[in-house]
Amino acid sequence: MIGHDGWPDAAEPCRTHGRSVNRAASSASPRLRVAVLGATGTIGRAAVAALVRRGHEVTAIARNRPQVGGPRPFPGARLHLVDPADAPETWTRKVFSGARYDSVISCMASRTGAPRDAWAVDHDAQLAALRAAQQSDVGHFVLLSAICVQRPSLAFQHAKLAFEAALIASGLRHSIVRPTAYFKSLTGQIDRVRQGRPFLIFGDGTLTACKPIGDDDLGDYLADCLTDESRWDRILPIGGPGKAITPREQGEMLFARLGRPARFRSVPVALLDLIVAGLAGGGRLVPSLADKAELARIGRYYATHSMLVWDPVAGRYDAEATPSTGAQTLADCYAAILAGGAAPERGDHAVF
Ligand SMILES: NC(=O)c1ccc[n+]([C@@H]2O[C@H](COP(=O)([O-])OP(=O)(O)OC[C@H]3O[C@@H](n4cnc5c(N)ncnc54)[C@H](OP(=O)(O)O)[C@@H]3O)[C@@H](O)[C@H]2O)c1
Numbered sequence: 001m002i003g004h005d006g007w008p009d010a011a012e013p014c015r016t017h018g019r020s021v022n023r024a025a026s027s028a029s030p031r032l033r034v035a036v037l038g039a040t041g042t043i044g045r046a047a048v049a050a051l052v053r054r055g056h057e058v059t060a061i062a063r064n065r066p067q068v069g070g071p072r073p074f075p076g077a078r079l080h081l082v083d084p085a086d087a088p089e090t091w092t093r094k095v096f097s098g099a100r101y102d103s104v105i106s107c108m109a110s111r112t113g114a115p116r117d118a119w120a121v122d123h124d125a126q127l128a129a130l131r132a133a134q135q136s137d138v139g140h141f142v143l144l145s146a147i148c149v150q151r152p153s154l155a156f157q158h159a160k161l162a163f164e165a166a167l168i169a170s171g172l173r174h175s176i177v178r179p180t181a182y183f184k185s186l187t188g189q190i191d192r193v194r195q196g197r198p199f200l201i202f203g204d205g206t207l208t209a210c211k212p213i214g215d216d217d218l219g220d221y222l223a224d225c226l227t228d229e230s231r232w233d234r235i236l237p238i239g240g241p242g243k244a245i246t247p248r249e250q251g252e253m254l255f256a257r258l259g260r261p262a263r264f265r266s267v268p269v270a271l272l273d274l275i276v277a278g279l280a281g282g283g284r285l286v287p288s289l290a291d292k293a294e295l296a297r298i299g300r301y302y303a304t305h306s307m308l309v310w311d312p313v314a315g316r317y318d319a320e321a322t323p324s325t326g327a328q329t330l331a332d333c334y335a336a337i338l339a340g341g342a343a344p345e346r347g348d349h350a351v352f
Pocket of ligand 1: 042146183
């Protein structure tokens with residue numbers, strides 16, 4: 001089922017040097033036909049908007065689910081709904097039948113991070129999309145990955161890495177974007193702090209650090225991968241502006257905005273270890289507990305690993321080596337929410 005929204009009918013595409021570009025495109029700034037997979041996600045939506053701002057012909061690919069609804073869910077972009085009952089192989093073939101797109105940006109990812117779902121989405125569905133895209137003459141595949149795959153220990157990280165390897169091996173022009181932490185992952189404690197409760201930290205709150213990146217800044221970064229040759233055939237770790245900040249600094253920032261003295265409650269990492277061990281043990285008897293054990297492992301991972309570039313020689317995370325983009329800061333995001341703005345939608349796996 002295909003719905004149309006926004007953009008005028010495209011001129012008949014023409015081919016140049018094996019890659020198709022729209023006739024309306026200028027050589028300096030080509031108007032590309034771009035399919036965005038995972039368009040209903042936080043970053044997928046931002047990527048669609050960024051591409052529309054750049055004048056590309058954008059198609060948001062989404063599962064046909066009620067929450068997609070609304071008269072103009074993706075202003076300026078076309079919407080292509082696919083049936084979620086279809087296997088990935090089927091729907092990706094439908095999406096890419098005919099040479100419709102110059103480029104793909106995939107922001108598709110498991111919403112739970114549970115092992116089976118992670119392999120089904122982050123690997124299998126992406127691979128099906130890649131193969132179908134190749135067959136339909138797509139010239140460039142931009143992948144939204146994650147910086148945490150540098151030191152993999154979780155199922156979803158292995159699934160992502162396996163797909164990254166398949167994308168590189170495909171020979172297709174690619175940009176693998178590995179962002180640091182999103183704002184939605186760092187705003188979950190605003191309500192409890194507003195209610196007068198302490199900010200929760202693991203250890204002393206300085207075990208980790210990250211360079212938070214705003215949704216729109218990441219959307220812009222993904223969109224610019226299509227035209228910035230320095231981002232082609234590369235793995236691209238990317239953070240937001242400013243210095244790296246620890247969870248303790250995030251809490252201090254929040255209390256300062258509220259005009260209150262900072263209050264913290266420390267949670268020992270050993271408690272997470274106990275929870276993981278308990279759930280993993282239970283998971284041998286009750287399969288649903290195995291998924292919960294993986295979610296607890298994910299929580300433990302983020303409690304102890306920085307979302308920064310890893311220096312394997314020095315054996316440490318390196319804030320200086322982590323590139324920055326954009327202008328949106330976490331402090332601005334806190335200020336906007338405290339001033340009455342909506343908190344970001346945190347999704348099913350808020351632990352990310
Ligand atoms: N949160 C962080 O701080 C952070 C930091 C760095 C990297 N990352 C990475 O960023 C990615 C998540 O980005 P996000 O927050 O924008 O994701 P998100 O909001 O959870 O959206 C996921 C997208 O994937 C789609 N999807 C999920 N399962 C699918 C399936 N079986 N078939 C087809 N589509 C499916 C969803 O469609 P529906 O709307 O239909 O469910 C949605 O469009 C993950 O790879 C994560 O590892 C996250």
